[in-house]
Amino acid sequence: ALTLASTAPAFADPVLDDIKSSGELKVCFDSGYMPFEMTAKNGQYIGFDIDLGKQMARAMDVDFVPVNTAWDGIIPTLLTGKCHIIMGGMTITPQRNTQVNFADPYVIIGQSILLSPSLKDKVTSYRDLNDQGYNVATKLGTTGEQAIKRYLPKASVNLYETQSEAVLEVANGKVDAFIYDLPYNAIYNAENKGQLVHLSEPFTYEPLGWAVAQGNHDTLNFLNSYLRQIKGDGTYDRIYDKWFND
Ligand code: ARG
Incomplete structure (x- = not known):
């Protein structure tokens, strides 16, 4: 006779277990x-x-513990077990996906441009910025850096530890443009009306996903099921509207 129930292992993957x-x-x-x-x-x-x-x-009936981590160390921090999951607006890229597993995308974004107002007649898209005469800024180790290398190879690049330092360089007239995730730029622009020009047509396609260390398939299954549930029951929309629509 089969005794499936009694022999089923009572453990999940190490992350979910922990x-x-x-x-x-x-x-x-x-x-x-x-x-x-x-x-x-x-x-x-x-x-x-x-x-x-x-x-x-709350859904897992455990406590939420925030682990604030510098961006360039965030994957090593995950992989050394100091956190269970990255929820950091991380773009799902092939390079990162060779180091971590991603859940299904929870938002899709793209890069946009905050431009020095002095250039507003000369530059109307990322293509116009691809010129030796221009210098552009973004945050170190982000897809903004990747996008600049790929789409603006002729421009010179200034990389900063934080996004706020980078955008400030444009505001101070030291750099021509800031390249970064559209939601950040839209909020910066709304909070600093008239300071910079937002070219808000995204020029990259970037699904953002939660990341776990490789091999944690039970955790991934939890994340994908959870995301499907909150997208269907209104929870996701309520939280999204709170942060994106006012
Ligand atoms: N989406 C961009 C990337 O993956 C930027 C994310 C920055 N996130 C943050 N929490 N600072 O590179």
């Missing part, structure tokens, strides 16, 4: 990336990823 046994969901992100993760005046982390992470922890 979340359950520790009672904590440790989430890596890099604060300062609007509207996904920001640090409020009181020191609390807020944003789209933070709300999704809190909601997910």
Whole structure:
């Protein structure tokens, strides 16, 4: 006779096991990336990823533990087990996908341009910026850097640790344009009306996904099922509207 139930293993993958046994969901992100993760005046982390992470922890009946991590160290931090998952607006790229596993995309974005107002008649698309005479800025280690190398190979590149330093260089007239994820640029532009010109037509295609260390298929299955559920039951739309539509 078959005794399937009694012989089924009671363990999942190491990440899912650790979340359950520790009672904590440790989430890596890099604060300062609007509207996904920001640090409020009181020191609390807020944003789209933070709300999704809190909601997910609640669904798993564990505590949400934020792990704020510099962007260039975020994959190593995940891979050394200091967090269970990256929820950081990370673009699913083939290079990253050789190091981590991604859940299905939770948003699709693209790169856009915040331009010095002095160039508004000369530059109307990324193509016009691909010229030796221009220098452009973005955040180190991001898909903004990749997009510049690929689409603006003639322009010179200035890379910064944080997105806010990079965009400030354009505001201060030291750099011609800031290349970055459209949602960030749209919010920056809305908060600093008239300072820069937003060329808001995205020129890359970038699905963003939550990442786990390779081999954690039970965690991935949880993430994809969870995402499908919140997309269907209104939870996702409610949180999305809170951060993207006001
Ligand atoms: N989507 C871009 C990338 O994957 C930028 C993400 C930056 N995220 C952050 N939390 N600072 O490179």
